[in-house]
Structure formats: C-alpha cells, structure tokens
Amino acid sequence: MAEEKITVDVLTLDSVQCAACGYMMESMAAMPQEVQQIIEYREWSVKNKTGIGKFMELKGKVLPSICIEGDIVFPSIIPQYEELIDALIERTKNPDLVAKLKAARDKGFEFDKITENLDKAGAGKNTRVDS
Numbered sequence: 001m002a003e004e005k006i007t008v009d010v011l012t013l014d015s016v017q018c019a020a021c022g023y024m025m026e027s028m029a030a031m032p033q034e035v036q037q038i039i040e041y042r043e044w045s046v047k048n049k050t051g052i053g054k055f056m057e058l059k060g061k062v063l064p065s066i067c068i069e070g071d072i073v074f075p076s077i078i079p080q081y082e083e084l085i086d087a088l089i090e091r092t093k094n095p096d097l098v099a100k101l102k103a104a105r106d107k108g109f110e111f112d113k114i115t116e117n118l119d120k121a122g123a124g125k126n127t128r129v130d131s
Helices: 019-029 049-057 081-090 095-104 114-120
Strands: 006-012 039-045 065-068 071-075
Touching: 006 019, 006 049, 019 039, 019 065, 019 081, 019 114, 039 049, 065 081, 071 081, 081 095
Parallel strands: 006 039
Antiparallel strands: 006 065, 065 071
C-alpha cells in the first residue's frame, strides 16, 4: 500500500509569467527532501479549463493561493518555511506524517533541488494552452 501523502494545490495565474505565482510554487519546491516525500503538490493555472475548475472547486478568491487538504491556507500570501510546515501539521491526521513534519520543522528551505521538484510538480507545464 502506498504511503499516505498530504495534498497541496497551488492556484496560480501562471508560475512562469507571474512572479508571485512562481514564488508560491518555489515555496513548495524548496521544501526539504523529507517533506517532499510526504506531500503531493500541483500547480493549477487559471489559464486552462482544469485550473479554472480546481479554482472553483476550492472556492478560490485570489491568486496565487496555497490550499492544503482542500483548505485555502495562504491566499495571496507567500508563506515562510515554518508557517508552511505548521499548516501542513495542522491539516494531517496521520501521526507518522506529523512526526516527520515536526522533525523537519527547524530545517528550513533547501534550494538545491528546486528545479527538479518544480518539474515533478508540473510547474509551468499547463499554463499556456487550453486543455
């Protein structure tokens, strides 16, 4: 059975052309490897139908926004590392994931794999053409 992961949706205009949207995606992509292993995040650009659908489903109001487990947590606010970890901890019921997040709480952002992590999350890949 696959390990449970925390779902994070990043609502954007376009992480390639919008600086704030890019920073929002980078805040997720810069999470340390221990956190990357327990989260699953994706960019949803409102430049395509699926992104608009996700924006409406999550009841988005502003861009960019980070939603954790279906809750809009950071509406148009780029979070600091500790704020992001705390929000992940608050929204998971799995004690193993909570323990892993608490262990990583003081680690801080890691920027050495940011490009690889953004690529895995599909950042900027579905923002230019309607789907």
